[in-house]
Each structure stands twice: as structure tokens, then as C-alpha cells.
Amino acid sequence: MTRVACIDIGTVTARLAVADVEGGRVTRMLKQSTICNLGEGLTRTGMICEAAAGRVLACVDSYLAAARQARAPRICCTLTSAARDAGNSDALLAELAARGLHAQVIPGEVEGSLTFLGVAQDFADREILVADNGGGSTEIAVGSMGAERGLALDRVRSVDVGCRRMTEKFLSAGDPPSMADVERARRWARGMFDDAVAAEGVRELAPELMVTTGGTVTSLVAVKLGLEPYDPRRVHLAELSREDVEALLARFASATEAERAAMAGLQPKRANVILGGTIAVAALMESCGFERLTVSESDLLFGLSICAAALADGGASPLGWEPDLSELR
Known part of the structure; x- marks a missing residue:
């Protein structure tokens, strides 16, 4: 059994999963979800606003604490549509990197x-x-x-x-x-x-x-x-x-x-x-x-957990694409 933590930052919600994976299947998962509205105003401005970024970072801080408490040794972080579209996503990625996360803006x-x-x-x-x-x-x-x-x-x-x-x-x-x-x-x-x-x-x-x-x-x-x-x-x-x-x-x-x-x-x-x-x-x-x-409740976080656990075990991701894992300290 391999335990991993995954954070997914979407346009409306930011979510955490701490998952136990065995044989390529999630056997147990603890999930948290927070409406942060990262995409607030993005359609009009093309940018992530300061308030939305602040909400996401505060949420991520709480998720990191929860993942450490759950004794997950490794964590990955993905961002989706809002981060793909925004002209200033790099600033948010830099803040996530300062927290030890190798955050990835993933293609659709x-x-x-x-x-x-x-x-x-x-x-x-x-x-x-x-x-x-x-x-x-x-x-x-x-x-x-x-x-x-x-x-x-x-x-x-x-x-x-x-x-x-x-x-x-x-x-x-x-x-x-x-x-x-x-x-x-x-x-x-x-x-x-x-x-x-x-x-x-x-x-x-x-x-x-x-x-x-x-x-x-x-x-x-x-x-x-x-x-x-x-x-x-x-x-x-x-x-x-x-x-x-x-x-x-x-x-x-x-x-x-x-x-x-x-x-x-x-x-x-x-x-x-x-x-x-x-x-x-x-x-x-x-x-x-x-x-x-x-x-279905078995969403992206399940797929991300399976890929992360495969890499943590020294194997290959079933998708070809690989999450970027970092150590949780």
C-alpha cells in the first residue's frame, strides 16, 4: 500500500485527496473541497485577481498541514482551466513553489x-x-x-x-x-x-x-x-x-x-x-x-492518486503523463 497526497486547483474549487493505493486501485481516500473561485473575473480580465490567489494559497496552506497530519510522504499539485487561461499564472506557481510544491498546469x-x-x-x-x-x-x-x-x-x-x-x-x-x-x-x-x-x-x-x-x-x-x-x-x-x-x-x-x-x-x-x-x-x-x-465521485483526484502512487513505487504512470512529486516535510 502506498499513501500519496494530491491537490487539484480548479476554476471554482481547490481540493485535497490523501489516498492509499494498492495494485493500481485506490483503496481508501480522504477528501477535502473548498470553493476558492480562482477564476473570479477571469473571463473579463484574463488575469487571476489578487483576492482569488490569496484564497487559494490560504487553502493550500491548510491542505499541506492536513496532508502532513495524515502522514502522506509525497504530494503533487495540479492546476486546470483558470491557470491555463490566466496571463499571470506564473505568480501563483511561484507562491506554490515557495511552499515546496512542484505545481503543474495540466493541459485539458x-x-x-x-x-x-x-x-x-x-x-x-x-x-x-x-x-x-x-x-x-x-x-x-x-x-x-x-x-x-x-x-x-x-x-x-x-x-x-x-x-x-x-x-x-x-x-x-x-x-x-x-x-x-x-x-x-x-x-x-x-x-x-x-x-x-x-x-x-x-x-x-x-x-x-x-x-x-x-x-x-x-x-x-x-x-x-x-x-x-x-x-x-x-x-x-x-x-x-x-x-x-x-x-x-x-x-x-x-x-x-x-x-x-x-x-x-x-x-x-x-x-x-x-x-x-x-x-x-x-x-x-x-x-x-x-x-x-x-x-461519479471517483474523479480526477482518483486518477491523479493512481499515477502518483505508481511513480512513488518506482513504476510508470498508466497515462504516460507523470505528476511531479515533492517530499512532504
């Missing part, structure tokens, strides 16, 4: 591959479409993983559609936003996804099912079930129909941000972006031709 295709690796643990020998609906982008991956064939990724594509990007681009003029703005956002997302799905031949690959990860879809399950407190055991592998998603979309679209923040099952800090995220999920289901989706 690596992000999608890591997520697929995590999700596929629960779907052996099945051809699946995995979608990671994030704050700044959505990663789409199609493939399978099994004992004999191993990991087989047929397609991986990153699309710049995410809940914060959607919110800042289309949904910030009113509270609640106008139905015209909601429809504009949906048409834009549908067009982006249609182009990606056609270019990659996703429908022709005919995956059996669509599995999704990310704070939007886990929140949709939590709101549907009225989960207070949040219970990952009830969210993991839960299903949502297209009718479920459309009903939740209508509910969020007709509510103010304050009303959304008060909804059972929704983190108040996610109230600002949940409508944009739900529009993205609805558009993606339409583009890919799925009437149902399965929600």
Missing part, C-alpha cells in the same frame, strides 16, 4: 485522461463516455478499462465550457438572469459541444453510458435528494435523467442567487454558478444524445 487532455482513469475503476470492461464539468472547461473522454485490455482511451477533448465561464459570459446582468440570457447561454454551450462531439466522432463510438464528475453534477444530485449534510455515498453512482436536469435548470433559472443559496443540498458559495453549470450539463446531454447520466 491530461485533465480528461486523469478523470477517465479515476471514473473507470467502477466500470470495468465497459465503453463509457466520461465528462468532467468544471468551472472553466468540460473534458470529454471515451474509452474503456479492463484487466486484459488495460486502459484504452479512444478520444479525449477539452471544451471551454464551464460553470463560472458561462456565468460571467452570459448570466451576470440580472438576478435572476433573463430567460433570453439563459437561452443565449444554452445555445452557445450547445454549439461548442456539438462541434467537439462531431469533430471527435463521439456518437459513432457509441459508448454505453455517460458518466459525469464535478461540483455541478454532484450538487444536482444533492439538491434533487435534499441532502443535508452532503452524503457522497448517496451521490456516487446516482443517476439523473434529462428530465431531472431540466427541472433543476428551471428551478435555478427562476430563483435569485439568495434563493438558490438557501436550497437544501446546495453549498451557498455555489449558488452563483450552479445555473451556468446546469445549462452546460443539459447542453452536453443533448449534444451527446444521452437521456440519462451517472454521477
Whole structure:
């Protein structure tokens, strides 16, 4: 058994995993998640603002302390869409390096591959479409993983559609936003996804099912079930129909941000972006031709932990891409 710690810094959330990995599978994981909104204002300015960077660094400090307390000997750190887009990401990377982290801004295709690796643990020998609906982008991956064939990724594509990007681009003029703005956002997302799905031949690959990860879809399950407190055991592998998603979309679209923040099952800090995220999920289901989706908690952090543990054991990453590990002291 190998224990590793992983930090993933996304556009909306920063997350920590301390995982035990054995035989290429995560056997135990402790997770923490904090809404830091690194991508705040990024669509407008193209830069990470000082306040957002400060929130992330304070969060990372607490995560480092938690990882040390959990006696994880090694740690890695990835950053995704917001850091890819921002013109001043180097300043944040320098602050992370000062804390002993070899932080990596990963391409969208690596992000999608890591997520697929995590999700596929629960779907052996099945051809699946995995979608990671994030704050700044959505990663789409199609493939399978099994004992004999191993990991087989047929397609991986990153699309710049995410809940914060959607919110800042289309949904910030009113509270609640106008139905015209909601429809504009949906048409834009549908067009982006249609182009990606056609270019990659996703429908022709005919995956059996669509599995999704990310704070939007886990929140949709939590709101549907009225989960207070949040219970990952009830969210993991839960299903949502297209009718479920459309009903939740209508509910969020007709509510103010304050009303959304008060909804059972929704983190108040996610109230600002949940409508944009739900529009993205609805558009993606339409583009890919799925009437149902399965929600997974086994996301990028699972895939990242598997790769990190393989390297820590002196082996090779199953993806080819390698996380940059540092010692935790």
C-alpha cells in the first residue's frame, strides 16, 4: 500500500485527496473541497485577481498541514482551466513553489485522461463516455478499462465550457438572469459541444453510458435528494435523467442567487454558478444524445492518486503523463 497526497486547483474549487493505493486501485481516500473561485473575473480580465490567489494559497496552506497530519510522504499539485487561461499564472506557481510544491498546469487532455482513469475503476470492461464539468472547461473522454485490455482511451477533448465561464459570459446582468440570457447561454454551450462531439466522432463510438464528475453534477444530485449534510455515498453512482436536469435548470433559472443559496443540498458559495453549470450539463446531454447520466465521485483526484502512487513505487504512470512529486516535510 502506498499513501500519496494530491491537490487539484480548479476554476471554482481547490481540493485535497490523501489516498492509499494498492495494485493500481485506490483503496481508501480522504477528501477535502473548498470553493476558492480562482477564476473570479477571469473571463473579463484574463488575469487571476489578487483576492482569488490569496484564497487559494490560504487553502493550500491548510491542505499541506492536513496532508502532513495524515502522514502522506509525497504530494503533487495540479492546476486546470483558470491557470491555463490566466496571463499571470506564473505568480501563483511561484507562491506554490515557495511552499515546496512542484505545481503543474495540466493541459485539458491530461485533465480528461486523469478523470477517465479515476471514473473507470467502477466500470470495468465497459465503453463509457466520461465528462468532467468544471468551472472553466468540460473534458470529454471515451474509452474503456479492463484487466486484459488495460486502459484504452479512444478520444479525449477539452471544451471551454464551464460553470463560472458561462456565468460571467452570459448570466451576470440580472438576478435572476433573463430567460433570453439563459437561452443565449444554452445555445452557445450547445454549439461548442456539438462541434467537439462531431469533430471527435463521439456518437459513432457509441459508448454505453455517460458518466459525469464535478461540483455541478454532484450538487444536482444533492439538491434533487435534499441532502443535508452532503452524503457522497448517496451521490456516487446516482443517476439523473434529462428530465431531472431540466427541472433543476428551471428551478435555478427562476430563483435569485439568495434563493438558490438557501436550497437544501446546495453549498451557498455555489449558488452563483450552479445555473451556468446546469445549462452546460443539459447542453452536453443533448449534444451527446444521452437521456440519462451517472454521477461519479471517483474523479480526477482518483486518477491523479493512481499515477502518483505508481511513480512513488518506482513504476510508470498508466497515462504516460507523470505528476511531479515533492517530499512532504
